[in-house]
Amino acid sequence: MNFAISQLNFKIADFAVNTRKIIEAIQSAHAQGADLVLFSELAVSGAPALDLLKSSVFLNQVDEAVQEIARSCKNIDCIVGAPYRDSSSGQVYNGALFCSQGKVERVISKRELNDQGLIHETPYFVSGSGADQIEVKGSRVLITLDDVLENEIADSVDLIISLRNSPFSYTEYDQRMERIKAVSQQLATGMVEVNQVGAQGQLIFDGRSVVVNSTEGYFDKLKAFQEDFKLFRLEGKSLQSLQPKIDTEKYTETALLYEALVLGIRDYFDKNGLKKALIGLSGGIDSSLVAALACEALGAENVKGILMPSMYSTGHSVKDAEDLANNFGFEYEIVPIKGGYDAFIEMLNPVFGTEDSAEVDLTEQNIQARVRAVVLMAISNKQGYVVLNTSNKSEAAMGYGTLYGDLVGAISVLGDVYKTQVFELSRYVNRNQQLIPEHAINKAPSAELKPGQKDSDSLPVYEILDPILYLLIEKNLSTSQIVELGHDKNEVERIVRMMSRVGFKLFQTPPALRVSPRAFGSGLNLPLVAKLA
Amino acid sequence: MNFAISQLNFKIADFAVNTRKIIEAIQSAHAQGADLVLFSELAVSGAPALDLLKSSVFLNQVDEAVQEIARSCKNIDCIVGAPYRDSSSGQVYNGALFCSQGKVERVISKRELNDQGLIHETPYFVSGSGADQIEVKGSRVLITLDDVLENEIADSVDLIISLRNSPFSYTEYDQRMERIKAVSQQLATGMVEVNQVGAQGQLIFDGRSVVVNSTEGYFDKLKAFQEDFKLFRLEGKSLQSLQPKIDTEKYTETALLYEALVLGIRDYFDKNGLKKALIGLSGGIDSSLVAALACEALGAENVKGILMPSMYSTGHSVKDAEDLANNFGFEYEIVPIKGGYDAFIEMLNPVFGTEDSAEVDLTEQNIQARVRAVVLMAISNKQGYVVLNTSNKSEAAMGYGTLYGDLVGAISVLGDVYKTQVFELSRYVNRNQQLIPEHAINKAPSAELKPGQKDSDSLPVYEILDPILYLLIEKNLSTSQIVELGHDKNEVERIVRMMSRVGFKLFQTPPALRVSPRAFGSGLNLPLVAKLA
Numbered sequence A, B: 001m002n003f004a005i006s007q008l009n010f011k012i013a014d015f016a017v018n019t020r021k022i023i024e025a026i027q028s029a030h031a032q033g034a035d036l037v038l039f040s041e042l043a044v045s046g047a048p049a050l051d052l053l054k055s056s057v058f059l060n061q062v063d064e065a066v067q068e069i070a071r072s073c074k075n076i077d078c079i080v081g082a083p084y085r086d087s088s089s090g091q092v093y094n095g096a097l098f099c100s101q102g103k104v105e106r107v108i109s110k111r112e113l114n115d116q117g118l119i120h121e122t123p124y125f126v127s128g129s130g131a132d133q134i135e136v137k138g139s140r141v142l143i144t145l146d147d148v149l150e151n152e153i154a155d156s157v158d159l160i161i162s163l164r165n166s167p168f169s170y171t172e173y174d175q176r177m178e179r180i181k182a183v184s185q186q187l188a189t190g191m192v193e194v195n196q197v198g199a200q201g202q203l204i205f206d207g208r209s210v211v212v213n214s215t216e217g218y219f220d221k222l223k224a225f226q227e228d229f230k231l232f233r234l235e236g237k238s239l240q241s242l243q244p245k246i247d248t249e250k251y252t253e254t255a256l257l258y259e260a261l262v263l264g265i266r267d268y269f270d271k272n273g274l275k276k277a278l279i280g281l282s283g284g285i286d287s288s289l290v291a292a293l294a295c296e297a298l299g300a301e302n303v304k305g306i307l308m309p310s311m312y313s314t315g316h317s318v319k320d321a322e323d324l325a326n327n328f329g330f331e332y333e334i335v336p337i338k339g340g341y342d343a344f345i346e347m348l349n350p351v352f353g354t355e356d357s358a359e360v361d362l363t364e365q366n367i368q369a370r371v372r373a374v375v376l377m378a379i380s381n382k383q384g385y386v387v388l389n390t391s392n393k394s395e396a397a398m399g400y401g402t403l404y405g406d407l408v409g410a411i412s413v414l415g416d417v418y419k420t421q422v423f424e425l426s427r428y429v430n431r432n433q434q435l436i437p438e439h440a441i442n443k444a445p446s447a448e449l450k451p452g453q454k455d456s457d458s459l460p461v462y463e464i465l466d467p468i469l470y471l472l473i474e475k476n477l478s479t480s481q482i483v484e485l486g487h488d489k490n491e492v493e494r495i496v497r498m499m500s501r502v503g504f505k506l507f508q509t510p511p512a513l514r515v516s517p518r519a520f521g522s523g524l525n526l527p528l529v530a531k532l533a
Helices: A015-033 A048-054 A056-071 A172-187 A253-271 A285-298 A316-328 A338-358 A362-383 A393-398 A419-429 A438-442 A462-474 A477-484 A491-497 B014-032 B050-054 B057-073 B171-185 B254-271 B285-298 B316-326 B338-358 B362-383 B393-398 B418-430 B437-440 B463-476 B478-483 B489-499
Strands: A002-007 A037-040 A077-085 A092-100 A101-110 A134-138 A139-146 A159-164 A192-197 A197-200 A202-208 A210-211 A217-222 A228-235 A239-241 A277-281 A303-307 A331-334 A385-387 B001-007 B036-040 B077-085 B092-100 B103-109 B130-134 B139-144 B159-164 B190-195 B199-202 B201-208 B210-213 B217-221 B228-235 B238-241 B277-281 B304-305 B332-333 B386-389
Touching: A002 A015, A015 A037, A015 A077, A015 A228, A015 A239, A037 B190, A048 A056, A056 A077, A056 A092, A056 A101, A092 A139, A101 A134, A139 A491, A159 A172, A172 A192, A172 A210, A172 A217, A197 A253, A202 A253, A217 A239, A217 B159, A217 B478, A239 B171, A253 A285, A253 A419, A277 A285, A277 A316, A277 A362, A277 B130, A285 A303, A285 A316, A285 A385, A285 A419, A285 B463, A303 A316, A303 A362, A316 A438, A331 B285, A338 A362, A338 B338, A338 B362, A362 A385, A362 B338, A362 B362, A393 A419, A393 A462, A393 A491, A393 B139, A393 B277, A419 A438, A419 A462, A462 A477, A462 A491, A477 A491, B001 B014, B001 B190, B014 B036, B014 B077, B014 B228, B050 B057, B057 B092, B057 B103, B077 B103, B077 B159, B092 B139, B103 B130, B171 B190, B171 B217, B199 B254, B199 B338, B201 B254, B210 B238, B254 B285, B254 B418, B277 B285, B277 B362, B285 B304, B285 B316, B285 B386, B285 B418, B285 B437, B285 B489, B304 B316, B304 B362, B316 B332, B316 B437, B338 B362, B362 B386, B393 B418, B393 B463, B418 B437, B418 B463, B463 B478, B463 B489, B478 B489
Parallel strands: A002 A037, A037 A077, A139 A159, A159 A192, A277 A303, A277 A385, A303 A331, B001 B036, B036 B077, B139 B159, B159 B190, B277 B304, B277 B386, B304 B332
Antiparallel strands: A002 A228, A077 A092, A092 A101, A134 A139, A192 A210, A197 A202, A210 A217, A228 A239, B001 B228, B077 B092, B092 B103, B130 B139, B190 B210, B199 B201, B210 B217, B228 B238
């Protein structure tokens, strides 16, 4: 039996496009001699569709699309993921539809619903009966949407096919591979996992659909971060790739992260019908990296940088930003912020009085950051650009950023990327030639909102901060567990204290592309009001 | 058997305060002759604690608090809600702990976990075994945390006690009462529901713990939006109030909404250790109402209004705002925004060029709104005020508001309140004397960002808009269903189209006090990227 894996990038609720892609893949698989073609979980609707799953109009459109797809399965079978509404009970399941001879022959429904990260299934789906067997050209195939299989139902099948929506994070793929290999080995049966590819808002699906062999383990996979199509043959329990295998070692962890962020930006723009990105350039490493990623995702001709020096900006900051723009070949403008800043100081003088006005504090720093935000948003409004936010996860965790100032933007590119990863990514961008100015990478990080300011005046240095944040956030360890691992108790306690006060800011920062196990505002869900550390 | 209901306002994770309140109530109940005292669901920890429930430090603190509470139950029994970690499996349940003779005698665990609105239980709790019976002084009592009871277990008990966390919305109480009455009648047994009181960030718990009688239906309840304590006697299956009964008809729907919002503001400030509120006053009805609610919640001495007239503000707007401040007796300042506005126009001139600068569009309106936001945030930073957002749900649904402009603030007071409800609430504020100037209520709503502007230039009038929004959002009806109810097809389609484009703004607006069945960003969860209407 020959089968094809079709790994596609869907758009949520765009039934015309999704259905066309699926039917074209069915036709192409048939033309190439496949007996069966496989699609990912919730392929027909795109996922996660969230509250759209509560709309009867949406569910009717799913039904129509499914019928059209089924009708196209005349001389070939397919298994495709879709929300499935039971016509008698009206209940909605997360289904894998087996289409054969022009109709939906069987519906397998997901049993273990998933509520991790930004995936929310229990509010929308009813738990179904789980894995089930079908037969294609004499091969017995087990279809599942669940992680855990019950042994009895997996007995005596020739192949296990799992439809997935596994979002990318820099730890998830290894866990996924280990799980698949373990299941395959335990059941002594080969296993195929078909994964969605493409970014859906904050979530980035990496594709990398895999085939494992119960004896060898890893066998073959499809591309990362791209649509792909591949043919395999199953004889008895034996698997064979009908096309060249993929080299597994192509990507380093940093390269994967880079590709994920590029896809995240590109799909956010493409799927929303947007084109041009606007970035506030400080000459620092965060905004430089965001500009580099945006150029890769959208083309330098669709990127514009705005340099907004203040009285505290160093000369080299402007030069670094100009060098960056010239290296990548994107347009930039310089808008000094002194005029706006002075106007606010004058407007506020009568309110603050002589005493308050004399004492320069965080207020004046925030005014600078907010004047920049007004400038960026005005250019965005007038010229049709979308502002990309440039703050990172280390700053977000510490509340180091100005709400409605540097924290503005339609989407946060680095909001789930630690500062140490920002450095690694910048060096990766420069792997062949120096595109991000070396000085922007090597200078001490600074917000440049007062004379001589350094991030390390207010925060632990990033080499100390990031590993502790990683243990707190990604590993969910307590202060005492982290101290036991050898970190300084005072530093850990200071970080926990600072982090406990950022909830209200995180509530209003732009949605961030998710690349870690626990992104703020998705994996992490803290009460707005609570007694915290 | 005498029992007491203790309806308390807890603070999430503040174990010292919560434990003290619970133990004092136990002692007071004992002193008044009660055999049993009842507390609400998750009383010990406060709820919803969200990701704090994943912290072992937090769960250890719960254990310690529970032991201390149990030890105080020497001559009296109590039933108290708390997260319960099973010591062998490590799994965490939503538990009702029956404490007697100084220790935890029995743990009843919630079976049907709830993921409605802002309550998220499945990510944190394991589903338990559900209702169970205990015996107190010869009375057989069924304890439950679930809505649905299985008949067999409810057989032959004298009383059903349900611990709850039912947040307020203007439809939920009636549904709750109907459910309780139906269960009580069906099982021919009296029923007690103990509810949490107090606001926890966006969620406002209304208390109103109730006692129903299987024969009469409604029997008695505790106060709305306040802590309360009340004694009852159970003899056989017969219930008796040992204190004066509450008049059920005290509150109109508008009065309840008013009290809910006041409590929402007060607890947000109290529980976060905040004191002073800052409000941008336009002279319009939304900001006037927010000021009125803030004065009631925090005292006029803790409220400050900032009037920020632009070149398009009408003279009467300033006068209305001044009258408002004088009527309530709160402080205000006038900061005209022309200086800031002109500075931005000048800064942006070189970027926009002659052509773009000549064409005045939404950009210039947004600059005005954002200049106001910078002023408000600067005063907030310098003088320690917390900015209250003043936009309403009708505007939010239509995307009628400027991100980082009038959409700033720590918390949105009216973000879940439709404009027509804003009018009703304002008339309620004026029920005894005219506090909100009549002119602010009666004039045509306007953002005053360009000459002669009215909301109705961009939006359907609120009398048409709000009923359609209610059907779309709260009732989750489709366009065709709404048209069938007699609404104009073009208007409905226009509203659906406008609403489908607001997702990205809703992602970054302040958290809103939730008072409807489906608040944005809580009840409503739309994909950031999707093909929408």
